[in-house]
Amino acid sequence: xxxxxRGGGLRQWLRPRLLGLHLFAVVAVIFxxxxxxxxxxxxxxxxxxxRADRQVVPRVELAEVWGPDDPFEARLNQxxxxxxxxxxxxxxxxxxxxxxxxxxxxxxxxxxxLTGPRDALLVVRGWAPAPGDAPGLPAGQVSVQxxxxxxxGQGAPWDPDRREIGAVxxxxxxxxxxxxxYSGYAISTDRDLSGGLxxxxxxxxxxxxxxxxxxxAYALQWWVFGLFALFMxxxxxxxxxxxxxxxxxxxxxx
Amino acid sequence: MENTLLRYRVMxxxxxxxxxxxxxxxxxxxxxxxDGGGAQVLGENITTYLGVAHGWLYMIFxxxxxxxxxxxxxxxxFTITTLLAGTIPVVSFWAEHRATQxxxxxxxAA
Numbered sequence: 001x002x003x004x005x006r007g008g009g010l011r012q013w014l015r016p017r018l019l020g021l022h023l024f025a026v027v028a029v030i031f032x033x034x035x036x037x038x039x040x041x042x043x044x045x046x047x048x049x050x051r052a053d054r055q056v057v058p059r060v061e062l063a064e065v066w067g068p069d070d071p072f073e074a075r076l077n078q079x080x081x082x083x084x085x086x087x088x089x090x091x092x093x094x095x096x097x098x099x100x101x102x103x104x105x106x107x108x109x110x111x112x113x114l115t116g117p118r119d120a121l122l123v124v125r126g127w128a129p130a131p132g133d134a135p136g137l138p139a140g141q142v143s144v145q146x147x148x149x150x151x152x153g154q155g156a157p158w159d160p161d162r163r164e165i166g167a168v169x170x171x172x173x174x175x176x177x178x179x180x181x182y183s184g185y186a187i188s189t190d191r192d193l194s195g196g197l198x199x200x201x202x203x204x205x206x207x208x209x210x211x212x213x214x215x216x217a218y219a220l221q222w223w224v225f226g227l228f229a230l231f232m233x234x235x236x237x238x239x240x241x242x243x244x245x246x247x248x249x250x251x252x253x254x
Numbered sequence: 255m256e257n258t259l260l261r262y263r264v265m266x267x268x269x270x271x272x273x274x275x276x277x278x279x280x281x282x283x284x285x286x287x288x289d290g291g292g293a294q295v296l297g298e299n300i301t302t303y304l305g306v307a308h309g310w311l312y313m314i315f316x317x318x319x320x321x322x323x324x325x326x327x328x329x330x331x332f333t334i335t336t337l338l339a340g341t342i343p344v345v346s347f348w349a350e351h352r353a354t355q356x357x358x359x360x361x362x363a364a
Contacts, residue, residue: 214302214306221313228316232320232333235320240330
């Protein structure tokens with residue numbers, strides 16, 4: 001009795017009347033999954049576009065976009081600039097420790113570039129596996145190509161004997177150097193200026209995950225709809241089968 | 255039953271009105287208005303924020319409709335057409351009317 005009703009259950013699930021529902025459920029779920037993937041693709045391409053947009057900006061003179069007393073705004077981040085001025089004396093150079101390059105921990109050599117009588121932009125000349133003797137700086141008026149960066153927030157304190165600091169903390173460095181510092185710094189992309197050091201690589205371009213958020217939300221919604229379609233199919237087919245079983249029983253009884 | 259019906263009707267109308275604003279106001283403004291103009295920006299905002307909000311509200315609508323379908327023992331075809339009609343501007347109101355009529359005919363309010 002139980003066995004026959006189970007066999008009847010499977011037959012019931014494959015009734016022609018329900019095949020339409022099964023087909024509809026399959027189409028609906030596939031449609032929802034594909035629509036979700038499509039929206040996820042748009043989200044990805046928005047993120048890629050945003051990354052490309054930020055990198056492909058023309059190089060400009062530093063003075064055109066940023067002054068020594070201006071705050072560091074988001075639009076300046078990763079901005080390629082040409083900064084012109086005279087380097088401070090060799091002895092004003094210092095090392096920033098805890099700097100990764102290609103997964104290797106090392107240090108940056110930083111030199112203040114004087115853009116005015118007292119104003120200085122900190123320029124990262126290059127990377128070395130460990131702090132050492134700082135190579136000499138070019139004399140006279142120079143133009144340096146670099147990428148702007150905001151100052152760091154935290155890091156080991158200034159060590160006056162070794163002339164080392166754990167991060168490019170502009171406020172802390174302002175106290176140690178006899179200049180008015182810009183509120184950010186530049187990573188030099190000039191091989192001539194590196195003095196034999198490896199050029200430091202600017203940090204990975206951070207693009208907010210919220211760019212194209214609408215499409216990410218749509219993708220999630222499509223998949224939730226797909227799950228809902230699956231749930232509805234389960235309920236409707238199940239109820240229809242249960243009803244069919246009952247009417248069959250009623251039919252045989254009567 | 256009355257509560258189930260009421261929940262469904264409220265969600266159907268909310269989703270229906272938002273859908274009209276979204277499709278018949280937001281989308282044309284976004285794509286037809288002058289680029290960068292106030293109207294275009296308004297269209298962009300409507301499609302962005304209302305678009306996402308409508309998606310989640312539509313889910314709530316689906317659940318209320320599914321609950322009503324179960325309580326009122328609708329046929330599969332009637333249930334699916336009622337759910338799908340909620341995605342078409344203006345037609346959603348007709349579907350809501352049809353569903354309400356069906357419930358009232360089957361079980362007249364006391």
